[in-house]
Amino acid sequence: MTTRAGFVALIGEPNAGKSTLLNRMVGAKVSIVTHKVQTTRARIRGVAMEGESQIVFVDTPGLFQPRRRLDRAMVAAAWGGAADADVVVLMVEAHRGITEGVERILEGLENIGEGRKIALAINKIDRVQSEVLLGLTKDLNERYAFADTFMISAEKGYGVDHLRGWLAEQLPEGPWLYPEDQIADLPMRMIAAEMTREKLTLRLHQELPYQLTVETENWEERKDGSAKIDQLIYVMRDGHKGIVLGKRGETIKAVSQAARAELEEFLDRKVHLFLQVKVRPNWLEESERYSEMGLDFKDGN
Ligand SMILES: Nc1nc2c(ncn2[C@@H]2O[C@H](COP(=O)(O)OP(=O)(O)OP(=O)(O)O)[C@@H](O)[C@H]2O)c(=O)[nH]1
Ligand SMILES: [Mg+2]
Numbered sequence: 001m002t003t004r005a006g007f008v009a010l011i012g013e014p015n016a017g018k019s020t021l022l023n024r025m026v027g028a029k030v031s032i033v034t035h036k037v038q039t040t041r042a043r044i045r046g047v048a049m050e051g052e053s054q055i056v057f058v059d060t061p062g063l064f065q066p067r068r069r070l071d072r073a074m075v076a077a078a079w080g081g082a083a084d085a086d087v088v089v090l091m092v093e094a095h096r097g098i099t100e101g102v103e104r105i106l107e108g109l110e111n112i113g114e115g116r117k118i119a120l121a122i123n124k125i126d127r128v129q130s131e132v133l134l135g136l137t138k139d140l141n142e143r144y145a146f147a148d149t150f151m152i153s154a155e156k157g158y159g160v161d162h163l164r165g166w167l168a169e170q171l172p173e174g175p176w177l178y179p180e181d182q183i184a185d186l187p188m189r190m191i192a193a194e195m196t197r198e199k200l201t202l203r204l205h206q207e208l209p210y211q212l213t214v215e216t217e218n219w220e221e222r223k224d225g226s227a228k229i230d231q232l233i234y235v236m237r238d239g240h241k242g243i244v245l246g247k248r249g250e251t252i253k254a255v256s257q258a259a260r261a262e263l264e265e266f267l268d269r270k271v272h273l274f275l276q277v278k279v280r281p282n283w284l285e286e287s288e289r290y291s292e293m294g295l296d297f298k299d300g301n
Helices: 018-026 069-084 100-112 130-143 160-170 188-203 238-245 247-267 287-293
Strands: 004-012 044-050 053-059 087-093 117-123 149-151 213-221 227-235 271-279
Touching: 004 018, 004 069, 004 160, 018 044, 018 053, 018 087, 018 160, 044 160, 053 160, 069 100, 087 100, 087 160, 100 130, 117 130, 117 160, 130 149, 149 160, 188 213, 188 227, 188 247, 213 287, 227 238, 238 247, 238 271, 247 271
Parallel strands: 004 053, 004 087, 087 117, 117 149, 227 271
Antiparallel strands: 044 053, 213 227
């Protein structure tokens, strides 16, 4: 029996559907998903088995023109994930086509193309007519010599099995990198913080989701089998704290309930979740916040 194993990085513009695809490939929600851009902040690994191949998918933050230190660290993490992978899948949204952002990514591919295969996945094909896809496939392949092109819907699952089968064949022969039943390697405290950040991102408007971070402060295993989890939400201003709490604490209560329900499902046991909001004007410039997110502070320089 020949086993194969390796890393497949999913890259693309923010909102392309990378995290949705990772979750579908793994068969569990490992990476958070929202309809807003810049949801994922660090590399998130998810493990999928395909026959005798173990595919370690690496979800990455979206690639965009960074402005802040956090943005730069995110973009560096994404390109770093691509450069470390055996295979890279560039995801492009079918209905948006070749945007300026996609063009910049295509230029960037020249730097990482050596030593790895790069495939194209046109995602969200459920949103367009099939004629569009042929033209887009042709245009994109004229701009970069992709190893292969796949048309998928990460959300509906179209074309995903075919892509996974192809990826499994591209990986180098070798022993598996994770136990066969492992699906993620992010520490549970980070997954829990991400779940809360997802619920905050879904509820809060405009810039606020981009100006906060969530950390798990304490995790206590209780004798009755439940877990008591304390999390801190860092915001930048007093006004932001008020918005996160909401009128009579309604917003934070709804966030807490939604995050707790998801955590209970993920852990398959009872969870007591306690959220606290802390004003920290400078958290975007604190290296500890970056290591808690799984990012390299120096990348933001
Ligand atoms: N219609 C449709 N929507 C999709 C598809 N795949 C993902 N989406 C939606 O696109 C939005 C963004 O999905 P994500 O998986 O968070 O995108 P991402 O590339 O991880 O985004 P960032 O983390 O911000 O870089 C969500 O609302 C998804 O439900 C698809 O195949 N079809
Ligand atoms: Mg994402």
